[in-house]
Amino acid sequence: MQLRINGNIKSFDDNSMTVEGLVTKLNLLGKRIAIEKNGMIISKSEFQNTTLQDGDQLEIVGAVGGG
Amino acid sequence: MTQKKDQLVIAGKPYQSRLLVGTGKYKDFEQTRLAIDASGAEIVTVAIRRTNIGQNEGEPSLLDFVPPNRFTYLPNTAGCYSADDAVRTLRLARELLDGHKLVKLEVLGDPKTLYPNVIETLKAADVLIKEGFDVMVYTSDDPIVAKELENIGCCAIMPLASLIGSGMGILNPWNLQIIIEHAKVPVLVDAGVGTASDAAIAMELGCEGVLMNTAIAAANDPILMATAMKKAIEAGREAFLAGRMAKKLYSASPSSPTQGMIS
Numbered sequence: 001m002q003l004r005i006n007g008n009i010k011s012f013d014d015n016s017m018t019v020e021g022l023v024t025k026l027n028l029l030g031k032r033i034a035i036e037k038n039g040m041i042i043s044k045s046e047f048q049n050t051t052l053q054d055g056d057q058l059e060i061v062g063a064v065g066g067g
Numbered sequence: 068m069t070q071k072k073d074q075l076v077i078a079g080k081p082y083q084s085r086l087l088v089g090t091g092k093y094k095d096f097e098q099t100r101l102a103i104d105a106s107g108a109e110i111v112t113v114a115i116r117r118t119n120i121g122q123n124e125g126e127p128s129l130l131d132f133v134p135p136n137r138f139t140y141l142p143n144t145a146g147c148y149s150a151d152d153a154v155r156t157l158r159l160a161r162e163l164l165d166g167h168k169l170v171k172l173e174v175l176g177d178p179k180t181l182y183p184n185v186i187e188t189l190k191a192a193d194v195l196i197k198e199g200f201d202v203m204v205y206t207s208d209d210p211i212v213a214k215e216l217e218n219i220g221c222c223a224i225m226p227l228a229s230l231i232g233s234g235m236g237i238l239n240p241w242n243l244q245i246i247i248e249h250a251k252v253p254v255l256v257d258a259g260v261g262t263a264s265d266a267a268i269a270m271e272l273g274c275e276g277v278l279m280n281t282a283i284a285a286a287n288d289p290i291l292m293a294t295a296m297k298k299a300i301e302a303g304r305e306a307f308l309a310g311r312m313a314k315k316l317y318s319a320s321p322s323s324p325t326q327g328m329i330s
Binding site: 031034035060061 | 089090091092093096099112113114115116117118120121128129130135140142143145155158159160162163164231232279280281284
């Protein structure tokens with residue numbers, strides 16, 4: 001399936017995947033991030049139960065230096 | 068008798084330091100950490116940005132150097148030009164920081180000057196406050212807008228001294244004074260401070276604190292400037308509390324006795 005992550009199209013072999021699965025694949029497990037799926041925030045406690053579908057748009061953000 | 072501690076209180080929480088600092092524009096994270104330590108700041112601003120995907124897994128992060136359990140993170144909406152973008156950013160920030168409510172709202176109106184768009188700022192503040200955020204708000208030095216932001220429930224009003232990153236200092240002390248006189252929540256200068264005297268002047272005017280980034284990060288020696296800012300904030304605060312003498316034009320009053328002069 002294809003997902004749009006942070007504005008870029010990414011292809012995955014999997015036909016179905018949870019948000020937690022994706023986070024693991026991206027080596028972001030345990031990192032301080034927040035995720036928005038199709039404009040809705042997915043809380044950390046919902047990572048396991050949220051399934052991704054082909055074409056989903058995700059924003060994955062973190063805290064960076066800023067004023 | 069114990070003297071009541073002079074603390075900065077924001078959204079009910081006391082802070083010892085009245086200097087709030089940004090974490091951007093430093094040479095590296097090590098310099099960021101050293102400068103923040105030297106500043107004595109307890110509240111540090113951070114920006115919310117897309118995470119690098121699939122790049123440099125072991126890359127150091129700001130959080131390793133400025134741990135969120137030691138500092139109060141103040142997520143900002145830097146780079147947002149609409150109320151919707153700002154609200155979206157801070158909802159993500161709240162999720163990112165485990166329900167953290169204290170945020171810095173800034174909605175910009177123009178990429179060249181980074182001047183705030185106060186109309187969008189008011190809209191965003193209203194939504195955020197209804198959603199339970201504690202909103203410290205960056206705004207222009209317009210006293211009416213400042214009062215409106217307070218009326219809708221912002222927990223701190225943060226007018227600019229001059230444009231973001233300009234280092235031009237306090238361009239309109241009279242407006243700041245009006246804002247301070249009318250506000251019942253803390254007023255902090257945010258943006259425009261260039262050097263220690265600017266910070267001291269802000270505090271002498273009665274600001275409850277100052278938020279700065281570039282003045283420290285862009286100094287030749289950011290760590291030394293951070294120390295200077297810490298002292299300036301403390302000196303300015305003490306001068307404000309002490310109450311300055313009245314300015315007198317030509318009413319000469321010598322400090323030494325006029326009696327006993329040799330002749």
